[in-house]
Amino acid sequence: MWKSWIMGSTLVGSCLVASPALAEEGADAERSAYVLPSKDVDLQSSLDKILSEPPFKKLVASRSLSVALVDVAVDGQPRFAGVLENEMRYAASLPKIAVMLAVFQAFEEGRLEYTPELKQQLEAMIRRSNNRASSDLIELVGFEAIARVLQDPHYELYDEDRNGGLWVGKDYGGALGYWKRDPIHQLSHGATARQVARFFVMLDERMLVSPEASDEMKRILGKPAIRHKFVRGLSRFGNALIFRKSGTWKRWHSDAALVERGGKRYVVVALLESPEASGVLSQLVVKLDGIVAATAPK
Numbered sequence: 251m252w253k254s255w256i257m258g259s260t261l262v263g264s265c266l267v268a269s270p271a272l273a274e275e276g277a278d279a280e281r282s283a284y285v286l287p288s289k290d291v292d293l294q295s296s297l298d299k300i301l302s303e304p305p306f307k308k309l310v311a312s313r314s315l316s317v318a319l320v321d322v323a324v325d326g327q328p329r330f331a332g333v334l335e336n337e338m339r340y341a342a343s344l345p346k347i348a349v350m351l352a353v354f355q356a357f358e359e360g361r362l363e364y365t366p367e368l369k370q371q372l373e374a375m376i377r378r379s380n381n382r383a384s385s386d387l388i389e390l391v392g393f394e395a396i397a398r399v400l401q402d403p404h405y406e407l408y409d410e411d412r413n414g415g416l417w418v419g420k421d422y423g424g425a426l427g428y429w430k431r432d433p434i435h436q437l438s439h440g441a442t443a444r445q446v447a448r449f450f451v452m453l454d455e456r457m458l459v460s461p462e463a464s465d466e467m468k469r470i471l472g473k474p475a476i477r478h479k480f481v482r483g484l485s486r487f488g489n490a491l492i493f494r495k496s497g498t499w500k501r502w503h504s505d506a507a508l509v510e511r512g513g514k515r516y517v518v519v520a521l522l523e524s525p526e527a528s529g530v531l532s533q534l535v536v537k538l539d540g541i542v543a544a545t546a547p548k
Contacts, residue, residue, distance in 0.1 A: 283406040284452050286320065286444065290329035293321060296541040297331040305530055313337065314524055317534070318443035320517040321542050322454050322508075329545075332443060338414040338434065339521045341441035342497030343379045344504040347449060348407065348416045349387050350376060350470065352396040354463045362390070376495055377475045385424025393418065393429035405452070407445050410434060415445030439497070443519040446506045450517040453493070454508055468493050471508070479505040480518065483532035484539065487511055505531050509539070516542045 297319060301310050309315035316334040350372055356362040371387055374380035388396070396418050400408040408415040410433065419430045420438035432440050449458070453471075456464040471493035474481050484490040494507035506519040518538050520531050 282403050284448060284455070284457060286330045286448060286451070287328060289331055290321075290545070292545040293319065293329050293331040293541065296545050297333060297538070300534075300537045300541065301333055306534065309522065309524060309530070310334070314522060316443040316519075316521040317538075318447035318517070318519040319538055319542070320447050320451055321514075321546065322451060322517060323513070323515045323542075323546065328451060330447075332447070335444040335447070335519075336413045336442050337521070338432070338437065338440050338442045339504075339523060340437050340499070340502045341439055341446075341504045341521060342499040342502055343381075343384070343422070343439070344441050344446065344495055344497035344506060344521075345416050345418045345439045346375050346379065346384050346422075346497075347446075347471075347495050347506075348396055348400055348418050349384060349391070350467060351405075351407075351449075351458060352391045352399045353387055354459045354467060355399050356391050356395065358459050358463060372470050376470050377473060379476060379496070381422035382424070385421040385426065388418065388421045389424065389426055393426075397430075405458075407449060408432070409445070412444065413442060414440060415442050416440070416449065441504065441521060443521050446504075446519045446521075447517050450493075450506060450508045450519070454515070454517070468508070471495060479503070479531040480507050480509075480520075480535040483535040484509065484511070486536065487539075501525050503531065505535075507535075509535075511539070512543075514539070514542050 310333060313334060316337045318332040318335045321329040357364050371383040374383040375387060400416050408417055414432055414434045417432040417437060417440040420428045431438055452458050453464055453468055458464045474494045479496055480494060481492055484492060490509055490511040492507050492509055497504040501523055503522045508517050518535055520534055
C-alpha cells in the first residue's frame with residue numbers, strides 16, 4: 251500500500267478522529283457527504299460587521315468578494331459563517347487541491363504508486379504552485395478522474411445543487427490545454443468559498459480518502475513557500491501553523507487555509523476579483539483570526 255511509504259512525513263498540528271457529517275436544514279439533511287452546519291449567529295454577525303467596513307464593504311457590495319469561515323476548535327462542533335460563499339469564481343491555482351485529492355485517491359485505489367518523485371511533484375504543486383508539476387500530475391491522473399472525485403457522493407466538492415464548486419477543466423500551461431469547462435459557469439479553474447471550506451474541514455477531520463491520506467495531504471499543504479495574502483497577514487503573530495493553497499491570475503485572487511494558532515483552529519477561504527488583492531486578503535485574515543476567539547462559546 252502507498253501509505254507504508256511516506257518518506258520523511260511527520261504529522262503537523264493536531265489530528266482529529268472523523269466525526270459524522272453534520273446535517274443542515276432542507277435537502278442537505280439527506281446528503282451522504284459532509285455538510286457544514288447552519289450559520290452560527292455570533293460568528294456570522296461578527297463577519298458581517300467586518301465586511302461592512304472599508305476596504306471590504308465596496309467589494310461585497312459589488313459581489314466581488316466571497317468569504318467562508320469555519321471555527322473547528324471544538325471537536326465535532328464546527329461554527330460556520332459566510333458571505334457570498336456559494337458564488338462560483340475563477341480561482342486560478344487554488345483548484346490544484348483537487349488535483350492533489352485525485353492523485354491520493356489513485357494511490358488509495360492502487361492505480362498509482364507514491365514514489366519520491368511524485369511526493370516532490372505534489373509539494374511543488376501545492377507549496378510553490380509550480381505549473382509544470384501541476385500539469386504533469388493532471389496528465390498522470392487524468393481530467394476525468396479529477397472530475398469523478400470532485401463529484402463523488404462522498405465528497406460533492408462540485409455540486410450543481412450548490413452552484414458548482416471546485417473544478418479543473420484545463421491544465422496549467424502544459425500540452426493538454428482545455429478539457430471541459432464546468433457545466434454551470436463555464437470556468438476552467440473554478441471554486442466556491444463553501445466547497446473549498448468543506449475540503450479543508452474534511453481534511454482536518456481526516457475524511458479525505460483515508461485518515462493516513464488526509465494526514466499526508468495536510469503535511470504537503472504546510473510550509474507554504476509563497477508568503478503573501480493570508481500567510482503575510484498571519485506572519486505578524488509568529489506562532490501560526492498554516493496549511494494553505496492560494497491562487498492568482500490577473501484580477502482574480504484566492505486564498506484558503508487551515509490555521510492553528512494559540513488554541514484556535516479554523517478554516518478561512520476568500521475569493522476575490524479586484525485589481526488590488528494581496529493587501530486586502532492580508533488585512534482580512536487578521537480580522538477574521540480575531541473574531542474566532544472573540545465569538546467562541548464560553
